[in-house]
Amino acid sequence: MKKLGFGFMRLPILKEGDFTSIDMAQVCEMTDIFMSNGFCYFDTAYPYHGEKSEEAIREALVKRYPRDSFLLADKMPTIRVTGPQDYPVLFETQLQRCGVDYFDYYLFHNIWKKSYADTEKFGGFDFIAQKMKEGRIKHFGFSFHDEPELLDKVLTAHPEVEFVQLQLNYLDWKSPSVRSEECYNVARRHGKEIIVMEPNKGGSLIALPKEAEKLIKDYAPDSSPASWAMRFCASLEGVKLVLSGMSNISQLKDNISFMSDPVPLNAEEKKIIEGVRDIIEKNSAIGCTKCRYCTEDCPMDIPIPEYFSAFNTYRLTHNMGNAGMYYRRYANGRALASQCLKCGKCEAHCPQHLEIRRLLGECAELFESK
Ligand code: SF4
Ligand code: SF4
Known part of the structure; x- marks a missing residue:
């Protein structure tokens, strides 16, 4: 499988400020370009785009392509689960919204201290095991933003987890609050495959400060800052794919141009991104990824x-x-x-x-x- 996944979380919209007003004509075109270039992994979640992302996948992808031509990932919204009775209701709603009868990849959305405790208490892992038995989930994992110690605890308790979705990017790699590198190492120690989210930190590694962009352009005038961020992630061992929440056709085409066969960063390029990271940190903008x-x-x-x-x-x-x-x-x-x-x-x-x-x-x- 090619290493770029299409995240349906920052789709083009028609009306500023209204995240439900998805520009479906453009999304269909983006889906076609993505598929015709040999990519096939799509990622959505219950709350994205004011709960309209799953329906957008149905319209742009599911209704227009044979089910076995793409891989679809969705996530149990742990934040909405108040007891065991909620799992089947939410799961069936998601299947219906997406217009499918199984998910290729299914995750607990955002496992952290509280959601993990709730998931254990409400029998969430048993629910998933049952759905896998029924063939309605093919592969199971969870997305994670918390500390490496908790990741270790969850993976130790649940060896049946097949993959983890982690926030990895060159800005957070050494960050003392996000601790990307440590989380990555824990996942690898447990032998898990990794799906990368936020490779460009919600766009922060695309729209760089001028001084930082110059470092990249001086070395490779024709490459985009996004390509460096994506290649950083794609070249890490064990990374199955890198998700990108693409918002327009030009971002999509740019991603396709280097993610068809991503070239790992060389030593000189790694040094340059350290310089870029220093400049961004000096400007100390708020590290919000717009996840909402x-x-x-x-x-x-x-x-x-x-x-x-x-x-x-x-x-x-x-x-x-x-x-x-x-x-x-x-x-x-x-x-x-x-x-x-x-x-x-x-x-x-x-x-x-x-x-x-x-x-x-x-x-x-x-x-x-x-
Ligand atoms: S501030 Fe809100 S939108 Fe920004 S990263 Fe935190 S949760 Fe996401
Ligand atoms: S933004 Fe303010 S009012 Fe809203 S949830 Fe946060 S602390 Fe509460």
Whole structure:
């Protein structure tokens, strides 16, 4: 199998701010280009795009291609499970939304301390074993953003897990909060295959600070920053594939151009990305990947990732004109950053372990005090 997976989590949309308004014409075209280039792995999840991603897969892929021509991955939304009775209901809903009668790859979505404890308590692993027996799940794993110690514990308790989906990218590789390299090593020690998510950290490794982009362009003028991020992941031993949440045709074509046969980074290139990492860290933008897990429970419905994106624009460009305009646009009709209740519900869900309350305070100070 080719090492690029199409994540249906950042699809093109028709109306700014409305993530359910998926541009299906473009998504169908992207699916066709992807498939015609010999790629076949698609990834979706219950909450993506305001719960419309699974239906988008059905329309763009399932209805238009023979079932045995593609591989489909979906995830049990652990955040929605309140007891054992929820597993069959959610699973059947997902099959229905996707228009399939089995999943090739099925994962527990975001195993972390609490969701792992719940999954054990509610018999989640037994449910999966049953569905595998019935042939409705072909391969089983989980996505993970927590600490390597917990990963070790889960994999030790459940040797039946076939693969893990990890957040790996060259920015998080040595990060003391994400600890990508350590998680990778744990998974490999257990002999698991790895599916990579967030290879470009939600776009942060695509839109680089100018100084960092120059390092890459000076060495290879025709290569994109995205290609370096993807090749970094694809060249790690045990990586089965790298997911990319592509948002338009040009990103897709760029990915296809180097992921058909990804060339590992050479020693000189590895040194260059260390320089890139140093520059990004110096600019210390907020490491938000726009996954939107935080917004699910927010009682104020604050558009957290959008505010962080406006904040990052300012930090990277030092241009208040554009950043302020983005902030005002996102805030139109929504609660402001300063209206955060500081309840902390969002932080419990953030895979990047961001101090969302404090950062929203910084956004409020930057954008609302002028
Ligand atoms: S702390 Fe603020 S942003 Fe987070 S869930 Fe509560 S109100 Fe929403
Ligand atoms: S703040 Fe955290 S949970 Fe929210 S979108 Fe960003 S990375 Fe995801």
